Amino acid sequence: MSKYLVVFAQAHQEFRVPELESVAQLYNFKISLSDEPEERDPSRPFMIIELESENHVRLLAKRCILIKSIYEFYGRGSTYEVLHLRNRAKRHMWERYIPETSFKFIVAAYNHKIPQHRQKEVVESFAYMGFMGKIDMKTPEITLGCFEEYATRNGQTRERHEGDGDFLQVYFGRLIEEGTARPLVQLFDVKKRSYFGNTSMEAEISLLMANQTLACSGKLIYDPFMGTGSMAYPVAYFGAQVMGSDIDGRQMRGKQTTPGVFRAASQYGVASRIIDICTFDVTNNPWRCGGLFDAIVTDPPYGVRAGAKRLGRKKELDADRLALYHEHRTNPRPDDSPYIPPTRPYELSDLAVDLVLLARYLLKPGGRLVFFLPTVTDQYEEVDIYTMLCDGMEVIANSLQDFGSWGRRLVTIRKVTSELYPPPDFSIRDSEAQDETQRVPAHRHFREKYFQGFKKAEEVEAENLSHLP
Amino acid sequence: MVRLLTHNLLACHVKGCTSNNFPLQFQNVQIELREADFNADFLKNFLPKLEWKALVDSAKDLGDTSLPLEQPEMLDDEFLKNLHHVLLEIHVEEGSMTCPNCKHSYPISNGIPNMLLAEHEIG
Ligand SMILES: C[S@@+](CC[C@H](N)C(=O)[O-])C[C@H]1O[C@@H](n2cnc3c(N)ncnc32)[C@H](O)[C@@H]1O
Ligand SMILES: [Zn+2]
Numbered sequence: 136m137s138k139y140l141v142v143f144a145q146a147h148q149e150f151r152v153p154e155l156e157s158v159a160q161l162y163n164f165k166i167s168l169s170d171e172p173e174e175r176d177p178s179r180p181f182m183i184i185e186l187e188s189e190n191h192v193r194l195l196a197k198r199c200i201l202i203k204s205i206y207e208f209y210g211r212g213s214t215y216e217v218l219h220l221r222n223r224a225k226r227h228m229w230e231r232y233i234p235e236t237s238f239k240f241i242v243a244a245y246n247h248k249i250p251q252h253r254q255k256e257v258v259e260s261f262a263y264m265g266f267m268g269k270i271d272m273k274t275p276e277i278t279l280g281c282f283e284e285y286a287t288r289n290g291q292t293r294e295r296h297e298g299d300g301d302f303l304q305v306y307f308g309r310l311i312e313e314g315t316a317r318p319l320v321q322l323f324d325v326k327k328r329s330y331f332g333n334t335s336m337e338a339e340i341s342l343l344m345a346n347q348t349l350a351c352s353g354k355l356i357y358d359p360f361m362g363t364g365s366m367a368y369p370v371a372y373f374g375a376q377v378m379g380s381d382i383d384g385r386q387m388r389g390k391q392t393t394p395g396v397f398r399a400a401s402q403y404g405v406a407s408r409i410i411d412i413c414t415f416d417v418t419n420n421p422w423r424c425g426g427l428f429d430a431i432v433t434d435p436p437y438g439v440r441a442g443a444k445r446l447g448r449k450k451e452l453d454a455d456r457l458a459l460y461h462e463h464r465t466n467p468r469p470d471d472s473p474y475i476p477p478t479r480p481y482e483l484s485d486l487a488v489d490l491v492l493l494a495r496y497l498l499k500p501g502g503r504l505v506f507f508l509p510t511v512t513d514q515y516e517e518v519d520i521y522t523m524l525c526d527g528m529e530v531i532a533n534s535l536q537d538f539g540s541w542g543r544r545l546v547t548i549r550k551v552t553s554e555l556y557p558p559p560d561f562s563i564r565d566s567e568a569q570d571e572t573q574r575v576p577a578h579r580h581f582r583e584k585y586f587q588g589f590k591k592a593e594e595v596e597a598e599n600l601s602h603l604p
Numbered sequence: 605m606v607r608l609l610t611h612n613l614l615a616c617h618v619k620g621c622t623s624n625n626f627p628l629q630f631q632n633v634q635i636e637l638r639e640a641d642f643n644a645d646f647l648k649n650f651l652p653k654l655e656w657k658a659l660v661d662s663a664k665d666l667g668d669t670s671l672p673l674e675q676p677e678m679l680d681d682e683f684l685k686n687l688h689h690v691l692l693e694i695h696v697e698e699g700s701m702t703c704p705n706c707k708h709s710y711p712i713s714n715g716i717p718n719m720l721l722a723e724h725e726i727g
Contacts, residue, residue, distance in 0.1 A: 353645035376646060378610070384716055394714055397605075407640040410692070411610040415719035419726045423615040423626055427653060446726050476722050 136167055136185040138208040139192055140308045142282070144201050144317060148177030150343050151201050153532035153547065155184070158198045161349045164191045180245050181284060181306055183208055189311060196312035198373075200342045203317060206280050206308030215260055218305050222264075229264065229309065232277055236268040239275035241310075246285040250296045257281055278310035316342070322403070323369060329402050330395030332386065336365035336434055340536070340545075345369035347505040347532065347547045348430035355410070357428045357497065359417040359490075362386045364396040364409075366432045371405035375429070382444060382478070384414035418445040418481075418489065418561040425496040425558065432505045435490060437483045437581050444478030445561070483509070484579040485564050487523040491548060492559035495528050500553035504528070509543040511589055514577035520546060522576045527552030540589040541581075605636070605695035605715030608666070609650070612659050612691075614717070616703035616710075618725045624705040627658035630665055631709070633699035640692040644684055647691070651675070663690045 143151055152168065152175060159166040167185040168175055175182060180203075186192055192205050209228060210221030232238065240261070242254040249257070261279075268276070283302035323338035325331045336344075344366050348356055352374030358366055361379030363386060371377050379396065381387050389395030400406040415421060436443035487508060494504035510519065520530055532547040616625035656675045663671055670686040695715060702709045708725070711718050 353643060353649060355646070355650070376643075380719075382720070384718060388714065388716060392714060394716060397715075407638070407692075411605065411607055411715075411717070413610070413614075413717050413719055416721075419617060419721055421614045421617045421719045423613050423655075424653070427613065446721065446723055476720055 136165070136187055138183055138185055139311070140206040140208040140211075140280075140306055141182045141184055141195075142203045142206070142280075143180045143182065144203050145178075145180050146339065147201065147343060147534070147536065149534035149536075150545065151177055151182075153534055153545075154199050154201055154343060154346050155195065156532075157346050157349060157547075158195055159191070161198070161346075161351060162191070162194045164188075164194070166191070166195075178287075179284065181282065181304070183211075192311045196314045196316070198316050198346060199314065200316050200320065200339060200346065202314035204280075204313045205311050206306075207311055208306075208308045210308075211304055211306040213302075213304060215257075215305060218307055219260065219263070222261075222307055232268070232309075233265055234267055236266070237271040237274075237276045238266055238268055239270065239272050239278045241278060241280045243280070244283040244285060244302065246287055247283065247298070247302070248296065249283065250299060253299060280306075280308055280310055282306045319369070319372070323372075325365070328368075328399050330363060330389050330399040331365075332363040332389075334362040334386070334434075338365075338369075341365045342369045344432050344505050344545065345373055347545065348375075348432045348503055350375040350430065354429035355427065356430045356432060358433045359420075359431065359493070360433045360435050361396070361412060362434070363389075364399060364412075366434070367396065367409060368400060368403050368405060370430075370432060371400065371408040372403055375408065377409050378428070379409070379412040380415055380417065380420070381412075382414070382416045382446075387412045387414075416444075416446045416476075416478075417493065422497065422558075425555070426499050428497050428502060429499055430503045430505060431494050431498060433490075434507045435483075435486055436481070437486075437509050437578075437585075443481035443483060443486055443582075445481045446476050446478060480582075482564075482579070483581045484522070484576050487578065488525075489559055489561055491523050491528055492525055492556075494548065495525060495550055495552075495556050496558045498550045500550055502550050503531075504546075504548040504550075506546055507543045508546050508578055509541060509581050509585075510576075510578040511581070511584055512537070512540055512542050513589070515542075515544075516574070516577070518574055519576035519578060520544070522574060524548070527554060527556065541585065605638075605697060606701070606712055606717050607692055607695055608659060608662055609691040610717075611662055611696075611701070612654055614701070614719065616706060616708055617719070618703065618706050618708050618721060621703060621706040621708070625703055627655070627662055627704075628701035628710065629704055630662065630696060631700045631702055633666065633712075634697045635666060636695045636697050637693055638695055640688070642685070642688050647684055647687055648679065650691075651679075651687075659690065663694075666694055666696070668694065 196205050209225045210218050212218035240258045242257045284304045285302050319342055320339045325335045350370040350373040354375040356370050356375045357378045359380055361381045367377045367379055387396045396412050397406050400409045528548050529551045531549050534545045535542050660671045668690055676683055697715045700709045700711045
């Protein structure tokens, strides 16, 4: 295996390693990361990884949303002396470029700006490499990158070039590939989409979710809470076919004749890969059998924007409803008029358990469930994730997107069994009557906690008391 | 645009309707033909999941008789091309699908099937 230097975008840092591992699995190659916590510290934009071939570098650069570029790694050091010593030792890696290869040098820093004159000094300090080819800033045959990494200076004011040279590490290598997946974040920008709504998922996260599904040509991927279809587009863009459903047809359709999801999909040239979108309550679903999908990707409702609902438990219809119902039956119209079945709330922790059971039924063996679980930062514990697991389903990634007092976790679960399981019965649990010894996950009653601004129980009580006359 | 692939996966799910509830019968359909990318791997992956007779019969209802009555052992190009067309290129835009057992009818409008049930129809 050879070492490569990856330069990451400093965004969604917890998603970085899961994304690398997913893409490696998708293309079936080995990737080795250091076990040292310092070496995989997500707050640092540089990481050294090991791969078996340059071809694998290119695959990562093509699919990973968080990768800015990847370099063949020549060396690093806490000073230039150390760096140069190590780089000289790697002569066999770069000597073939000495005689006549045209080249360009990039000197850059993270958390700092290196003054022009010192950039020049840095380039000159590599003179011992003795490259004889011409310097070509536009179309060089190779690009050499030298990166200084500085500690963050969040909140500190300072002079422009203050602390120049006080870097933690300096890295050096040869550019192999610029990340070409990152520009997809612009392509899928929600604001430029012909159909979106207030539940739409931001482009970068949708793309990261798509990578967690291992989407590629030949696969079938399902979103049971499809809404405006944000995840369907990147998944289809990566070649997979998509099936979607939602309890509320209006979310998928919008107001024009051509349903919104198809309009948006056309914009990305993937309309033919959206196999179908159907209106139904996922807790009363019409799937004929299980084992259908390679992945399920979804942002389940948690009652903050789009309420978690399921069809009501009232069994008898009153006269008015029955009349409406019959009118609808004899004269079917789009599902927003005139008959809309009543719904009732669906507790998030119940929904999460049901979703995992449903995924175990609907996924093929080895398939993945990728979904967001909103949770309360102060109360969250890792075991919360395990409260929703069942036999045959294993958590393989769990990455936090932090919003302060709350956050949402992108959870990736793999179906590790090829046993056949029955569909879940979605029975209504009496969520209050629970075994007292069991941990109550932080995401339980998320909706209520959200609207109370995540106050502690005592605070809420105090507030209630203060309303008393 | 209910396609036959989707149709082949949907069964009536009214409470108590558990036998002879598939395939749903198309009624008063408006059809559009639209080209889709041919993907042999996708078709081969999906083949084991299909109810073959239901697919052949439903295709016939929509006027396509290109599929053999028995699923062939050998997947030659011509067969895959026909299967591709039947599963992915025939779109039912309007109409409904009726359960052969309980006669519940699921409307299709602007290509979106409405599989919602009323509260007295769910288990
Ligand atoms: C958070 S939104 C998903 C948004 C979607 N990712 C998008 O891009 O717009 C949740 C969706 O779940 C739907 N929903 C709520 N309860 C449902 C249920 N029981 N079955 C199916 N869909 C449901 C809502 O109508 C809503 O569109
Ligand atoms: Zn029926």
